[in-house]
Amino acid sequence: MKTHANHAQTFRSVPATSEPLSVTKIQALLDQEWARFKENTSASEKESTLALRTMPLGVPSSFQHWDPYPISIVSAQGAWMTDVDGRRLLDLSMGFGAMLAGHLNPVVVAEIEASLKEGMLFVTPSPISRDAGERICKRFAIDQVRFANSGTEATMYATR
Structure with missing residues (x-):
């Protein structure tokens, strides 16, 4: 009996036959997982409810929202976050790349603390912006x- 075939367009190995998925079983699994989520995230639910008073969907940016409510984070260290629960x-997102050095990385924190003593936002050209430009140009040739x-x-x- 043939158990695998190759997909005509991708040539990937796929099962030759399959059984239909049980919609009832899938719904039961989803219900079980949502109940587990709500049981473990009651403080996030409360935080989301409070945030709805001042922010649409209860989040600072629309992509952060999801049903029934997002997980709310209070702190992070390295690659780990702690939620309000x-x-x-x-x-797993690490600030979409902005936190690849990790949350509260000691080297980054030390540099930020040193910068705070000089000023952070001048809105004018400065040796700091020139240095950053030189480093980026050198790094990426x-x-x-x-x-x-x-x-x-x-x-x-970029489009101009």
């Missing part, structure tokens, strides 16, 4: 770099 969770305030602004510069 006291659970320690692995941070480019001639010049333009800093932007947002992805929208960066895209606007």
Whole structure:
């Protein structure tokens, strides 16, 4: 009996036959997992309810919302976050790359503390911005770099 076949377009090995999934079983599993989620995240639910008073969907940015409510984080160290329910969770997004050195990385914290003593935002050219530009150009072997305030602004510069 043939148990596997190759998909005509991807050539991947796929089962030759399969049984239909039980919609009832899938729904029962989903119900069980949602109950478990709600049982373990009651403080996040309360935090979300409070946040709804001042923010649409109860979140600072729409992509952070999901039903029935998002998990609310109170602290993070390294690759781990702690939610308002006291659970320690692995941070798989790491700030979409901004936190790849880890939350509260001691080297990064020391540099930020040193910078705070000089000032953080001048809104004018400075040796700090020139140094950052030189480092980026050297690291990526480019001639010049333009800093932007947002992805929208960066895209606007790139299309001009």
